[in-house]
Amino acid sequence: MPYIMEPQQLSDAVELIDVQGWKSPRTTGVLLVRGSDTAIVETGHTSCAPRILSELEKRKIPMEEIRYVYVTHRHGDHCGGATPLEEKLPEAVVAGHKYALATLHNPERLNAGARELFGSFAEDIIPLPPTAATEELKGGEVIDLGRGVEIEVVSTPGHTSDHLAYFERKSRTLYTGDAAGLLGPQRYTVLPTAFPPSFKYSIYQASLETLREYKPEFLVFSHFGVATGPEVERTFNRALETLDMWRDTIVNAWQGAAPETAALNAVRERFLHEIEVFPHESRTSIIQVLAKGFSRSLYPDQK
Ligand SMILES: [Zn+2]
Numbered sequence: 260m261p262y263i264m265e266p267q268q269l270s271d272a273v274e275l276i277d278v279q280g281w282k283s284p285r286t287t288g289v290l291l292v293r294g295s296d297t298a299i300v301e302t303g304h305t306s307c308a309p310r311i312l313s314e315l316e317k318r319k320i321p322m323e324e325i326r327y328v329y330v331t332h333r334h335g336d337h338c339g340g341a342t343p344l345e346e347k348l349p350e351a352v353v354a355g356h357k358y359a360l361a362t363l364h365n366p367e368r369l370n371a372g373a374r375e376l377f378g379s380f381a382e383d384i385i386p387l388p389p390t391a392a393t394e395e396l397k398g399g400e401v402i403d404l405g406r407g408v409e410i411e412v413v414s415t416p417g418h419t420s421d422h423l424a425y426f427e428r429k430s431r432t433l434y435t436g437d438a439a440g441l442l443g444p445q446r447y448t449v450l451p452t453a454f455p456p457s458f459k460y461s462i463y464q465a466s467l468e469t470l471r472e473y474k475p476e477f478l479v480f481s482h483f484g485v486a487t488g489p490e491v492e493r494t495f496n497r498a499l500e501t502l503d504m505w506r507d508t509i510v511n512a513w514q515g516a517a518p519e520t521a522a523l524n525a526v527r528e529r530f531l532h533e534i535e536v537f538p539h540e541s542r543t544s545i546i547q548v549l550a551k552g553f554s555r556s557l558y559p560d561q562k
Contacts, residue, residue, distance in 0.1 A: 261486070261487060261488060261489065261490040262447060262484055262485065262486055262487065262490055263275065263477075263484060263485040263487060264285065264444050264483070264484045264485075265277075265285075266288065269290075269430060269432055269477050269479075269485065270427075270429070270430030270432065270477075271430070272292055272293050272294060272404075272406070272408045272427065272429060272430055273290055273291070273292050273293075273427055273430050273432045273477070274290065274291045274292075274293075275288050275289075275290060275479065275485060276288065276289050276290070276291055276310075276311065276314050277483075278302075278303035278304075278307035278310050278311060278340070279303075279307065279310060280303040280304045280307055280336050280482075281304070281336065281380060281537055281538060281541075282306070282380075282538070283537070283538050285444055285483050285484070285536075286482055286483050286536055286537060286538075287303045287304070287307065287336060287481055287482055287483060288479065288480070288481060288482075288483050288484070288485075289301040289302060289303055289307075289311065289481075290425075290427075290432070290434055290479065291314070291315075291318075292404060292408060292410065292427055293320075293404070293408070294403070294404030294405035294406040294407070294408030294409075295404065295405030295406050296324070296326040296327070296404045296405055297320060297324045297325050297326060297404070298325070298326060298327040298328070298329060298402070298404060298410060299311060299325060299327070299328045299329070299344070299351075300329045300410070300425050300434050301329065301330060301331055301337055301338075301434065301436065301481060302328060302330060302337070302338060302339065302340025302341050302344055303336060303337070303339065303340050304335060304336050304339045304340060304382040305335070305339040305340060305342070305343060305382050305383065305384060305385055306339075306340075306382055307339070307340045308340040308342075308343035308344045308347075309343070311340060311344060312344070312347055322347060322348050322349060322350075323348075323349055323350050324350075325348045325350065325351045326350055326351060326352065326404075327351060327352055327354055327394075327402065328341055328344050328345065328348070328351050328352070328353045328354065329354050329355065329396075329410070329423075329425055330353065330354070330355035330359050330363075331355070331359075331422055331423055331424065331425070331434070331435075331436025331437065331438070331481070332355070332356065332359050332418065332419045332421050332422040332423070332436060332437065333356075333358055333359040333361075333362035333363075333369060333419060333421055334369075334373075334419065334437070334454075335366070335369065335370070335373050335381070335382055335383070335384045336382070336481075337436060337437065337481060338355065338359055338362070338363055338384065339382055339383075339384045339385075341353045341363055341387060342363065342384065342385040342386065342387045342388075342391075343385065345387060345388075345391045345392075351392070352392045352393060352394050353387065353391060353392065353393045353394070354393065354394040354395075354396055355393075355395075355396060355421070355423065356395070356396060356397070356421035356422070356423055357395045357421070358419075358420065358421035359421045359423075360387075360393050360395060362384070363384060363386070363387040363393075364386060364387050364389065365386065366383065366384035366385075366386055369384065370383045370384055376454070376548055377541070377544075378544075380537075380538070380541050396412045396423055397412070397414065398412050398413055398414025398415075398423055399411075399412060399414070400412040401428075407429050408427065408429050409427070409428045409429065410425050410426065410427055410428075411425070411426040411427075411428060412424075412425060413425070413426055413433075413469065413470065413473070414466075414469075415435070415436070415438035415466035415469060415470060416459070416462050416463075416466060417438065417458070417459050417460075417462035417463025417464070417465065417466045417467075418436075418437040418438055418452045418453075418454070418457065418458060418463060418466075419437075419457040419458075420457060420459075422436060422437065422438050422466070423436070424436055424438050424470060426473055426475065430476065430477065431473075431474070431475050431476035431477065432475060432476065432477040432479060433470060433473050433475035433477065433478055433479060434479045434481075435470060435478065435479060435480055435481070436481050437452040437481060437482075438452075438463070438466050438467070438470060439467060439470055439478070439480060439494075439495070439498055440452055440467075440480070440498045440501070441480065441482045441534070441535075441536050441537075442480040442482065442483060442484045442486070442494070442536070443533060443534070443535030443536065444483060444484055444535055444536065445535050446533075446535065447484075447486070447490075447494065447497070448497070448501070448533040448534075448535060449494060449497045449498040449501055450501060450530065450533055450534055450549065451463065451498075451501065451502050451505055451549065451553060452549070453505070453549045453550070453552040453553035453556065454548060454549065454552045455548065455551050455552035455555050456552070456555065457552075458552040458553065458555075458556050459556055460502075460506065460553065460556040460557060463502070464499070464502055467495065467498055467499055467502070468499075470495070471492075471495045474491070475491055476488070476491070477491075478490075478491045478494060478495075482536045482537070483536055501533075504529075505526060505530070505550075505553050506553070506557065508522070508525050508526055508529055508530075509522040509525070509526060509550070509553060509554045509557055510557065511525070512524070512525035512526075513554070513557075513558065518558075518561075519551070519554055519558070519561050522550065522554045523547060523550045523551060523554065526546065526549075526550035526553070526554075527543070527546050527547060527550060530546060530550075531543065531546050534546055
């Protein structure tokens, strides 16, 4: 079972749930982690929260049992569900990097940027009330959920400066958020999550190396799916090779009177067919956005 592309139980304690972010199946996955306390790792978009709550109901998990809602970073397709979840989960603490929490409290700027990038696919983050229970994480913390289930927080900047990944030690499940790339469900391509303006090429690359050192048994991508066993190392290799190919494609195309346009076209021509997640009608614009984020990281003076 080299790749897992359907929602399912990964171990005794860890389950992958499809929250249908981007209003599409198999586009955004989150984890339900159960020791004697229960944690939700990542929330998907605002509209994904009812789906998570109904999955809890189906499993007869009382709302009071959820102690943590972890978010990987400030983007709305990862942390947007935290506000509606926090409303319904009386004992839950929303935990993430301080910048992710600050964005949840004051999302206006990020919402405007997301609308500009994604148009009708964007979903606003609803502000998290100041009274909500939150916990700032930096990376390095270990949270004991009981029954031998422990979550280690891993600092993984590069996609954004506030990115954290979460490693469940007992099952060796590594939830990577956007730090390892976008996993294609058919050919298992791994594209860099090079969204502007936050993507930083060499920092992202270093975080990928950090994640690889964990040697996980289950390597979970938010968008979407899980590499397991021998495919874990191969998937890391593919992610790193693809990162180099994007860099070379942009550097080689960067010439003439409009170098950025030339570079964006070159990336689109070479890699559009490799984007296998997100709704079909948005893939051309997403590859364009990723190419721009990547080239701005290499040529930051371009405006
Ligand atoms: Zn993101």
